[in-house]
Amino acid sequence: MTIELYVFPRSPRSFKVMALANHLGIDHAMRPLDAAKGEHKAPAYAALNPNMRAPTLKDGDTVLWEANAILQYLASKKPESGLLPRDERARIDVTRWQFWDLAHWDPACAVFAFEHVAKPALGMGPPDAAAIAKATPGFESAAKVLDGQLKGRKYVAGDALTVADFSLGAWLTVADMARYPLAPFGEIKRWYASLSALPGWHKTLAQAAQPVASAA
Ligand SMILES: N[C@@H](CCC(=O)N[C@@H](CS)C(=O)NCC(=O)O)C(=O)O
Numbered sequence: 001m002t003i004e005l006y007v008f009p010r011s012p013r014s015f016k017v018m019a020l021a022n023h024l025g026i027d028h029a030m031r032p033l034d035a036a037k038g039e040h041k042a043p044a045y046a047a048l049n050p051n052m053r054a055p056t057l058k059d060g061d062t063v064l065w066e067a068n069a070i071l072q073y074l075a076s077k078k079p080e081s082g083l084l085p086r087d088e089r090a091r092i093d094v095t096r097w098q099f100w101d102l103a104h105w106d107p108a109c110a111v112f113a114f115e116h117v118a119k120p121a122l123g124m125g126p127p128d129a130a131a132i133a134k135a136t137p138g139f140e141s142a143a144k145v146l147d148g149q150l151k152g153r154k155y156v157a158g159d160a161l162t163v164a165d166f167s168l169g170a171w172l173t174v175a176d177m178a179r180y181p182l183a184p185f186g187e188i189k190r191w192y193a194s195l196s197a198l199p200g201w202h203k204t205l206a207q208a209a210q211p212v213a214s215a216a
Pocket of ligand 1: 008011012053055066067068
């Protein structure tokens with residue numbers, strides 16, 4: 001059975017699940033949602049995801065939301081990939097960085113992405129300079145932690161690619177447009193260059209750039 005991925009293709013949280021499905025070569029069908037039309041608030045979608053947010057995975061009777069949980073689900077379909085390590089300590093370390101994403105990196109990046117990317121795309125008015133100024137110290141302190149972790153490591157959890165890289169790296173897909181203050185963080189830039197060179201990542205960037213074809 002084909003896995004269905006309900007996504008806002010241009011959003012980093014959706015990008016991460018699309019990129020992992022592409023990277024792993026998992027057979028899937030994209031179900032793009034049109035945010036401008038409020039498709040994520042339609043009753044049929046709310047029945048799948050009561051948060052009325054994206055992404056959501058549907059695999060037969062299995063319905064899963066929360067992007068980082070979806071990453072673990074997809075990686076567990078291909079255990080040989082090592083993206084969700086079998087070794088318990090290594091796996092917990094990967095999970096830690098996925099939790100850190102939700103607690104620190106996602107909220108820090110989301111303000112910039114909302115103000116500079118989502119608002120113009122959805123015709124919601126100009127960026128709020130005060131919101132960006134307020135979010136900047138939080139972004140810088142999270143970026144410093146991530147940059148420090150990447151020193152001497154190819155990827156976030158060591159020298160092997162894991163789902164933690166997809167969780168965290170997806171936010172960099174909108175780095176230029178979102179105008180994250182990334183200048184001092186050379187390790188993050190080096191790491192992101194290696195992610196964006198992955199064929200599956202590349203393919204997903206091209207998919208995300210397509211005009212949104214409605215799922216409804
Ligand atoms: N923690 C959730 C957050 C999902 C989320 O907030 N998605 C945004 C798009 S990036 C959304 O659906 N927003 C729609 C809305 O707020 O109405 C995850 O990581 O999957």
